[in-house]
Amino acid sequence: MSGPDADTREPDVVVVGAGGDAPALAWRLGQQGIDVLMLEAGPFHGNERFPNPHAERGEGASRSPADLSGDLLDEQFTAREGDMGSPVDGKLRWGPADADRAPWARTVPQTGVISQVAGVGGTTLHYYGNHPRAFVPAINDQPHWPLDYGDLVPYYQYLEDVHPVKPAPTTPKAELFYEGARRAGYDLTTGLNVEEEGYRPFPNAILQPDEALQGEYDGDFRDLSGDTLAAHEHQGGPHPRGADFERRAKRGSLVSLVPKALDTGHVEIRPNAFATQVLTRAGPGPLEACGVEYRDTWTGRARRVFADVVVLSAGCIETPRLWLNSGLPDDGWVGRGLTTHHFDFVSGRFDADTLEEIIGQRAVEPHQGQAAGSRLDVPGAGGIAVNTFAPGITAASMYSESVNGFAFENDTSGEPWDTEGRVVGQQLKDEMSDYRRTLTLICHTDDRPRQDNGVSLDPSTEDEHGPIARLDWSPHPEDDERRLDLARRSARLLEEAGAEHIHRSAAAPIFLHMQSSMAIGKVLDTGGEALSADRLFVADHSALANGVGGANPTHTGQALALRTAEHLADRYFDGVADPIPADPTPASADD
Amino acid sequence: MSYARGTIAALVDAVVPGTPGAEGVQADGALDIDLDETVETAFNELQEAPEGPVRSLGYETMPFAPVLALLLDIGALELVLRREREESLRSPKDAYAGGPFSRLGPEDRMRAVRLLEADGLFPALDERYPDVPFGIVAYLMQGAMFITAMAAYSDWGDDTERPQGWRQADYPGPAEGYAVHMGYEVEEFVENDYGGGDGAEEDDTDDGATAMAADGGDDSDPEAWFDDRSRSADEAGDAEGGADR
Ligand SMILES: Cc1cc2nc3c(=O)[nH]c(=O)nc-3n(C[C@H](O)[C@H](O)[C@H](O)COP(=O)(O)OP(=O)(O)OC[C@H]3O[C@@H](n4cnc5c(N)ncnc54)[C@H](O)[C@@H]3O)c2cc1C
Numbered sequence: 001m002s003g004p005d006a007d008t009r010e011p012d013v014v015v016v017g018a019g020g021d022a023p024a025l026a027w028r029l030g031q032q033g034i035d036v037l038m039l040e041a042g043p044f045h046g047n048e049r050f051p052n053p054h055a056e057r058g059e060g061a062s063r064s065p066a067d068l069s070g071d072l073l074d075e076q077f078t079a080r081e082g083d084m085g086s087p088v089d090g091k092l093r094w095g096p097a098d099a100d101r102a103p104w105a106r107t108v109p110q111t112g113v114i115s116q117v118a119g120v121g122g123t124t125l126h127y128y129g130n131h132p133r134a135f136v137p138a139i140n141d142q143p144h145w146p147l148d149y150g151d152l153v154p155y156y157q158y159l160e161d162v163h164p165v166k167p168a169p170t171t172p173k174a175e176l177f178y179e180g181a182r183r184a185g186y187d188l189t190t191g192l193n194v195e196e197e198g199y200r201p202f203p204n205a206i207l208q209p210d211e212a213l214q215g216e217y218d219g220d221f222r223d224l225s226g227d228t229l230a231a232h233e234h235q236g237g238p239h240p241r242g243a244d245f246e247r248r249a250k251r252g253s254l255v256s257l258v259p260k261a262l263d264t265g266h267v268e269i270r271p272n273a274f275a276t277q278v279l280t281r282a283g284p285g286p287l288e289a290c291g292v293e294y295r296d297t298w299t300g301r302a303r304r305v306f307a308d309v310v311v312l313s314a315g316c317i318e319t320p321r322l323w324l325n326s327g328l329p330d331d332g333w334v335g336r337g338l339t340t341h342h343f344d345f346v347s348g349r350f351d352a353d354t355l356e357e358i359i360g361q362r363a364v365e366p367h368q369g370q371a372a373g374s375r376l377d378v379p380g381a382g383g384i385a386v387n388t389f390a391p392g393i394t395a396a397s398m399y400s401e402s403v404n405g406f407a408f409e410n411d412t413s414g415e416p417w418d419t420e421g422r423v424v425g426q427q428l429k430d431e432m433s434d435y436r437r438t439l440t441l442i443c444h445t446d447d448r449p450r451q452d453n454g455v456s457l458d459p460s461t462e463d464e465h466g467p468i469a470r471l472d473w474s475p476h477p478e479d480d481e482r483r484l485d486l487a488r489r490s491a492r493l494l495e496e497a498g499a500e501h502i503h504r505s506a507a508a509p510i511f512l513h514m515q516s517s518m519a520i521g522k523v524l525d526t527g528g529e530a531l532s533a534d535r536l537f538v539a540d541h542s543a544l545a546n547g548v549g550g551a552n553p554t555h556t557g558q559a560l561a562l563r564t565a566e567h568l569a570d571r572y573f574d575g576v577a578d579p580i581p582a583d584p585t586p587a588s589a590d591d
Numbered sequence: 592m593s594y595a596r597g598t599i600a601a602l603v604d605a606v607v608p609g610t611p612g613a614e615g616v617q618a619d620g621a622l623d624i625d626l627d628e629t630v631e632t633a634f635n636e637l638q639e640a641p642e643g644p645v646r647s648l649g650y651e652t653m654p655f656a657p658v659l660a661l662l663l664d665i666g667a668l669e670l671v672l673r674r675e676r677e678e679s680l681r682s683p684k685d686a687y688a689g690g691p692f693s694r695l696g697p698e699d700r701m702r703a704v705r706l707l708e709a710d711g712l713f714p715a716l717d718e719r720y721p722d723v724p725f726g727i728v729a730y731l732m733q734g735a736m737f738i739t740a741m742a743a744y745s746d747w748g749d750d751t752e753r754p755q756g757w758r759q760a761d762y763p764g765p766a767e768g769y770a771v772h773m774g775y776e777v778e779e780f781v782e783n784d785y786g787g788g789d790g791a792e793e794d795d796t797d798d799g800a801t802a803m804a805a806d807g808g809d810d811s812d813p814e815a816w817f818d819d820r821s822r823s824a825d826e827a828g829d830a831e832g833g834a835d836r
Contacts (some may be wrong), residue, residue: 214773
């Protein structure tokens with residue numbers, strides 16, 4: 001065959017991406033003895049085969065949990081915001097591992113900010129470990145899902161056991177939020193299946209903190225197990241330092257699912273491998289996937305790997321890009337129907353006496369405790385969560401991006417906030433000098449899938465991997481209404497908690513929770529396999545049928561990936577020895 | 592000082608100005624930490640130059656900083672022509688370039704940004720010619736504001752132990768942890784009924800959704816998995832399947 005060399009090894013399944021969801025699928029397949037090769041575009045942190053992942057290529061692939069090193073993670077994850085999180089040259093960015101190179105490009109012809117990470121663990125390297133289930137009505141009552149909520153529950157339970165997912169601890173900033181929610185008249189929610197309004201601690205995939213942190217503690221935190229409440233989730237959250245790799249508190253896929261996948265002995269992960277083509281051949285029925293062409297991001301060398309089944313897990317933007325660049329069929333929904341939770345941010349500044357009264361300390365201390373540990377669910381509209389960050393991300397997300405101009409020219413009379421829009425100049429300096437007395441809330445809107453929104457190719461701009469993705473997304477007026485409802489509730493809650501100054505950002509689109517750009521029911525059948533090609537599956541958030549109501553998406557993305565793995569094994573291998581649901585629902589190919 | 596650097600200086604100085612009246616570190620602004628250079632560098636390293644004319648001029652990356660500067664001047668010019676300026680023109684500070692953006696008052700500079708992303712010529716062109724991605728101008732403006740704010744208040748472009756922005760926010764820098772654990776508002780979540788159910792209890796097994804116990808017994812203990820690791824991979828895989836199947 002002409003063209004790039006073929007790998008001599010032929011795995012049973014090749015998976016494109018080793019991000020948030022793919023490791024769940026790979027682990028499940030590995031458990032069945034199915035050989036999996038994962039191709040990941042970005043670096044592999046904390047791995048002895050890649051000791052200097054941003055400076056040199058290292059070895060080709062990793063297939064043993066013995067390669068994983070907590071010491072390397074400690075060295076690489078400095079917890080500094082710019083060093084880790086600069087989208088241009090940080091260690092966690094959408095770009096090649098090589099720090100001397102620029103990030104990879106996307107065309108975004110509108111205002112907005114994208115936050116995605118290339119690397120083993122994907123965007124969960126940044127994520128805050130929030131793992132609520134979907135809101136029940138978003139699955140059962142909205143028209144998008146060809147599955148029932150009940151079909152997902154066993155997979156949720158499985159993940160809740162293994163990450164594990166537990167109630168976040170109360171901390172002073174959480175208590176401030178709870179008090180605001182109580183005074184605003186909300187009830188406490190204790191159930192996992194949410195249909196009603198209410199406040200609650202986040203179900204978080206973060207190991208619960210050591211009891212030692214309940215009292216006076218003056219150790220170095222290395223003797224603790226579980227979360228140390230250092231609030232460095234965004235920066236990769238390597239804590240507790242000194243612990244074994246797989247005992248790090250924040251259960252991003254890198255430390256939670258990847259070790260389990262490698263442990264099966266059937267999963268190999270090849271970082272620095274950017275897939276550029278899905279290879280197909282004419283099958284007995286429709287088109288059939290048979291492999292992937294990829295490019296080594298350090299050497300530029302292209303290779304092909306052939307497999308019985310191909311799974312795309314490259315995320316909501318790159319999965320459709322790869323699909324379209326491979327010339328796979330598109331009936332109008334490939335890349336479309338993208339939901340983003342149409343974020344908003346509302347913050348409250350408190351005076352020291354008020355804080356003293358409510359939480360017994362004179363500052364909110366946003367940098368202490370989990371980044372996001374408490375929430376208010378509003379099924380039908382979305383959710384509100386405490387979202388706290390170090391100062392750089394606070395200034396950038398809270399005060400510098402808005403669709404509503406600048407606070408200095410906006411009239412807010414009649415609104416429940418004192419200022420709205422971007423904050424600059426003296427006003428920004430004032431806000432930031434009060435950082436430690438500020439509580440920031442995020443609104444996750446239950447925005448609905450629409451065909452106009454999503455990913456297409458930008459034929460005028462190519463990088464070394466082909467035409468780049470173009471992203472277009474704008475809210476429907478109903479999405480705007482839901483968001484406004486959430487912003488108003490946020491302001492009310494902050495006011496009840498005693499905030500002296502409330503600010504609303506009226507955020508510009510932030511592409512960070514992305515879902516449903518390759519939805520089951522539209523592009524995929526209920527088993528996660530392409531409707532238009534055999535042996536081709538999608539297992540990432542793009543497969544979700546909608547935005548799961550505004551709940552953080554990863555729990556559902558991983559649950560669906562586990563389910564897809566089982567259907568893949570049923571259809572093309574020897575099935576699943578130990579199906580997760582007691583009574584699995586048969587997937588159908590003709591939805 | 593280059594045209595790009597000087598025009599970007601006028602931008603970052605409007606976002607985080609020096610405020611000499613303020614106390615201590617609060618008096619300093621973006622220019623005191625050369626944020627103009629950080630933002631210029633970031634813009635010039637945003638995207639690799641594709642094969643073609645830009646690369647043949649010797650650029651490895653797209654020279655977006657001069658593009659940003661040029662756009663800011665166009666926005667400033669538009670603001671002036673529309674007579675939407677609200678502050679008097681002024682002679683540029685030493686750190687600034689000499690174009691129209693550098694001559695606007697600080698709030699007018701922000702108004703120029705708003706024209707570029709939302710209300711001005713480029714957004715109008717974007718509406719009118721949807722095939723040409725004029726909206727990229729808005730994306731670059733949002734990027735400039737985001738990068739400026741994030742870099743001003745973090746270690747981006749400043750690897751000293753406690754950069755100015757962290758000091759201004761009174762953020763101590765990365766920590767190993769905090770003893771702020773106050774117990775639990777909810778000890779364990781419950782596997783509650785849903786769907787206006789039939790009042791089935793948690794252990795009701797004829798409903799697929801509630802077929803499993805709320806809590807997988809020993810499996811819910813994180814230690815369980817860690818302990819499993821000492822077993823063979825196959826056994827561990829089985830154990831993960833849960834106890835009650
Ligand atoms: C700051 C932040 C906080 C967040 N917090 C939460 C939270 O608390 N809870 C929650 O549920 N969600 C959270 N999210 C969102 C969550 O991280 C993502 O929704 C999730 O990671 C998406 O999973 P995915 O598998 O679809 O994609 P990703 O995790 O993005 O994984 C895709 C992977 O594919 C790789 N890839 C892409 N293209 C290719 C290619 N062509 N070849 C090979 N590899 C490729 C990428 O490098 C990447 O590793 C957060 C996100 C951010 C940025």
